[in-house]
Amino acid sequence: MHDITCVITGHHERRIAIPSLRSFQIAIEEAQKAGLTVQALYLLDNPDDLTQSLFERYAVAGGQLKLVDFADQGLVRNAATEDATGRYIAFLDGDDLWSRTWLVEAVAFLKEQKRRTIAHPAYNYFFENQASIFCHVDQEAPEFRLDMLRLVNYWDALSVCETEIHREFPFGMRDIEGGFAYEDWAWNCETLAAGIVHKVVPDTILFKRRQAMSQTIRASANKSMIRRTAMSSYSSPIFAPPKATP
Amino acid sequence: MVDPERDNEIDRLVEAYFDRDFYLHVNKDVANAGVDPLQHYLQYGWREGRSPAPWFDSKQYSRRFPGLAEKGSDPFRHFVASGEAKEARAKYAKAGLPRTGGVMNRVVNSRIKFRDEVDYYVLQHPGKEEIRVSEPFFDADYYLASNPDVAETLVDPLVHFLTVGWVEGRNPSLDFDVRYYLENNQDVREQRLHPFLHYCRSGRLESWRSVATVAEAAIARAFAKNDKLMQSVAEAKALDPMVALPDIPRKVNIPPAIHRQVADAAEQLREMFAGRSFEHVVLVPHIRMSGSARVATVLARALAGLVDSKTVAVVSTDTSDDEYRHWLPDGCEFHDISQIVQSAPESHRPNLLFDFLRGVEARTVYNVNSGLVWRTSKIYGRQIKQEFRVMTYLFTWDESVSGARVGYPIQWLRDTCDYHDVILTDNEALSTDVRQRFGYGQDDGCEVVTLYTPAEKAAPAQLRREAGSDTPIFLWAGRFDRQKRVDILIEIAKRRPDAIFHVYGKPVLDAGSWDESKFPPNCVLKGTFQSFEDVLQSETFAGFVYTAQWDGIPTILLDAAASGLPIIAPDVGGVGELIDGQTGYLISNFDDIDAYEDAMNRVIQDPSEAIARAERLRERLARDFSDARYMETLKRVVLNDHA
Known part of the structure; x- marks a missing residue:
């Protein structure tokens, strides 16, 4: 049993995976320095040869490399969850970067929480083809609008939470042809509807590479939608007015 | 009580505080007219809401004291009389605001x-x-x-x-x-x-x-001042210099701020339907004078008879016009979501509709000419088809000025042709056309079904039964729109000055180009009607004249037919399925004025034959356009999936 399982996923990132793999290892080293035990998982979904050899090069430093053939980011993460031995689990995509202190701060934050909580970084810093800073909104912040989550996603999948939460709520499958994607958004809805709280770790940041044709852009161009979730119905208990205290 | 001395003193103060340079600077019309600015202000300016000095906003003051406008009093005079002018002018001077463009620039x-x-x-x-x-x-x-x-x-x-x-x-x-x-x-x-x-x-x-919004700018500034975050950015740039690119100002995105209107609309819809669910949702653009609105109400009534009526809702999506809401059956759930949906940016409206349908747990969606549903289907048709049973009503195409066929059955259907489970039409001509153009058959996921709209039960019209020396009266009713070719009616009426035409309707789609003066004197414009029965009882009619360039089966023809009126109508769309040589007078070419004139002659000269044809038409209605047949067909279509 480890304190945290760190998962980096790759498929065709090729050499741009290198900064991501380096940031992955730097954040893990920082976590270990802070006394956390870490399981590192390198998940490759039907990769090209170069991406695979790069992942292998980094995995030899300590970690498990696993090859899968899903062509689906959600299913890859689910496969990682199956192999996870950490109490917590954290995901990184093979073209994004963690900040050095992300794991340490997220775990410390989660340990302080009394309720089941999913930790998100305060900011996503988009680069390469987009210059923006995306603010993650804490579910308990006054500006959070519950109804908006049915139409707009608040948080992406690069969160940290107890591995058990992912076992209970695995990511749904993408169906590009049928027009259903955004498995991270659907996962946010399902977990939130189940009473798990999405919180922001103050002053933390992740770096998201926006490539000319990212999966999110492809999903948008494909006119994809989020699947129906537990909070799609107006009758979902999550919309029930709070019960008056006797 | 009037105090002339006090009045004179206020006059002097108004003059003293009035800023001539300012008034001429901001009122170029006054400057150009060469009139004295104070005189202009006292006579006209204050009534027009013009301000007498840069430190006094007439409109704002009038809002503070609404009674002034009611009494017809100059707000500046009231202000000066209150003794506040001196302080206001001093505050303004202290604030360092310019008085005019030319004098106080600095x-x-x-x-x-x-x-x-x-x-x-x-x-x-x-x-x-x-x-x-x-x-x-x-x-x-x-x-x-x-x-x-x-x-x-x-x-x-x-x-x-x-x-x-x-x-x-x-x-x-x-x-x-x-x-x-x-x-x-x-x-x-x-x-x-x-x-x-x-x-x-x-x-x-x-x-x-x-x-940037004020909130976004505040975050951008706080971010730049946060040493810890800036250290993380520096480390990331060291790992990959691409992190610094593109080297342009970095936009801050705060989802609740960007999507405030979407969140508001989603919340309002959810609160409007809190805890409600409707298995069958009939979506209409509006409930105004139109055949499609009428058919939507027929459909709603029929559904309420087929399934639990509590599971049926009629929802208007495009405008709040519900003038003909009384057509809906008693107890029918009707909701207007158009205003809420339109409060969100256009790009999000299809998502809002989808969210709404999921929200009320719809299973079957009936689109009766809702523009929002068609637009949503163009974007999310695949997903709609997977989540709901989609029944789409088609009535007719439109024709452009140059005669090109356009509209829902043409380019809209082409873009969404794989996303309908059932296409319902009110005439076989359109069903055949759609089947031929898209190859719809029984086994390819989309069935095309002709559902003749049942004729309303109607009291018999008062009919002109004998030829004679009287002036025959014909009835015309419809929208005064390009499709209905009112110009042809006008030509017919000009040819037959010996007949009178009672003309009911109003422009709906082409209101801008409408000109009443084009009607000859034998056309009596009667406006719109709420009850066709009242129209029929108002006069003894020789027949009903219908004109149109393209159509389905207009519901007004069903009403006229049900009342026993002899009908003269053009062979367009599905009209020929109702009217032929046995049941009325069918005009082969919609703009053949001679043929219309000839048909009118026959109706006028041989009323017995005209009435006999109308009787045969009523028999056809009873057979093909009955409630029972509508229900039987709809039942097969609606319950098929649920069986």
Whole structure:
């Protein structure tokens, strides 16, 4: 049993995976320095040869490399969850970067929480083809609008939470042809509807590479939608007015 | 009680405080007319809401004292009489606002500093153009609430902002941060342009401009000052220099702020239908005078008879026009979501509709000409088809001025042709056309079903039964739109000055080009009607004349047929399925005036034959256009999936 399982996923990132793999290892080293035990998982979904050899090069430093053939980011993460031995689990995509202190701060934050909580970084810093800073909104912040989550996603999948939460709520499958994607958004809805709280770790940041044709852009161009979730119905208990205290 | 001495004193004070230079500067029409500005103000200006001095906003003052307008009193005179003018003028002078463009221009040092650049701006009292372009984007309530010192004065808040306010770092609304705009738009800064006026005139239309709300700018500034975050950014840049790119101002995105209107609309819809669910949702554009609205009400009534009526809702999506809501059956759930949906940006409206359908747990969606549903189907048709059973009603195409066929059965159906489970039409001609063009068959996922709209039960019309020397009266009713070819009716009427035409209807789609004066004197315009039965009882009619260039089976023809009126109608769309040589007078070419005239002659000269044809038409109605047949067909279609 480890304190945290760190998962980096790759498929065709090729050499741009290198900064991501380096940031992955730097954040893990920082976590270990802070006394956390870490399981590192390198998940490759039907990769090209170069991406695979790069992942292998980094995995030899300590970690498990696993090859899968899903062509689906959600299913890859689910496969990682199956192999996870950490109490917590954290995901990184093979073209994004963690900040050095992300794991340490997220775990410390989660340990302080009394309720089941999913930790998100305060900011996503988009680069390469987009210059923006995306603010993650804490579910308990006054500006959070519950109804908006049915139409707009608040948080992406690069969160940290107890591995058990992912076992209970695995990511749904993408169906590009049928027009259903955004498995991270659907996962946010399902977990939130189940009473798990999405919180922001103050002053933390992740770096998201926006490539000319990212999966999110492809999903948008494909006119994809989020699947129906537990909070799609107006009758979902999550919309029930709070019960008056006797 | 009038006190002449006090009145004279107030007159003197008004004159003393009146600012002639200012008045002439902001009222070019007065300056150009060469009239005395004070006289102009006293005679006309205050009534027109013009301000007598830069430190007194007539409109704002009148809002504070609404009684003044009711009494027809000059607000400035009232203010001067209250003794507050002296202090207001002094406050204004202290605030350093310019009085006019030409007299008080001066160079000021701004509190907004940029690196080591010298920053100065020329303050000018804004002219009408500046007020006009900036007013729509200025939030006076926000400005006054966030700047109590300005609220204390009687200065127009927009004037205050456009002159000194922005230089002092004040913002015009929550949606625009002055400092961010200047910091991130170098050209505006270097040219010493007024940032807000630049934004209002052109910047807001230039997608590449860096614009931030007050909240976004605050986060951007806090981010830049946060050493820990900046250290993380530096480390990331060291790992991959691409992190610094693109090297342009970084836009801050706060989802709840960007999507505030979407969140508001989604919340309102959810609250409107809190805890409700409707298995069958009939979506209509509106409930106004149209055949499709009528058919939607027929469909709603039939559904209520087929399934649990509590599971059926009729929902209008495009406009709030529900003039003919009384057509809906008693107890029918009717909701208008059009205003809520339209409060969100257009790009989000299809998502809102989808969210609504999921929200009320719809299973079968019936689209009866809802533009929103068609637009949503073009984007999310695949997903709609997977989540709901989609029944789409088609009535007729439209024709462009040049005669090209356009509309829902043409390009809209082409773009969504795989996303319908059942296409319902009210005439076999359109069903055949759609089947032929798209190859719909029984086994390819989309069934095309002709569902003849049942004729309403109607009391018999009063009919002209004998030929004679009387003046025969014909009835015409419909929309005064291009499709209905009112011009043909006018030509027919001109040919038959010996007949009278009672004309019911109004322009609906083509209201702009309508000209009543084109009707000859034998056309009596009767306006619209609420009850066709009342129309029938108003006069003894020889027959019903229908004109149109394209159509399905117009419901007005069903009404006329049910009442036993002899009908003269063109062979367009599905009209031939109702009217033929046995059941009326079918005009082969819709614009053949001679044929219309000939048919009218026959109706006038041989009323017995005309009535006999109308009787056969009633028999056809009873057979093919009955409630029972409609219900039987609908039952097969609706319950098929649920069986």
